[in-house]
Amino acid sequence: MTILPPDPDLTALRLELARLRAAHWWTYDELAARSGLARRTLIEIEQGRTIGTLKSWHALAHALGTPLDELFSTLCRGHDLPGPSED
DSSP: OOOOOOOHHHHHHHHHHHHHHHHHTTOOHHHHHHOOOOOHHHHHHHTTTTTOOOHHHHHHHHHHHHOOHHHHHGGGGTHHHHHHHHO
């Protein structure tokens, strides 16, 4: 039997990005300048039109001063984080 992982909560991830940007009081232009990403890319990620690449999320985490694993932990909202099983 194949056990599939739960779907990642992509909405939580993009909302966390918006929250962190707002917490710094940064506009899209400011975050774009600090991350090296295009303003349009940031808007599309926050509005859910694209997921972005691992490289873009890495740049965002550095720009926002947030560990990448902490940022990505939002993907598991609503279900347990993966880890060692208790079998």
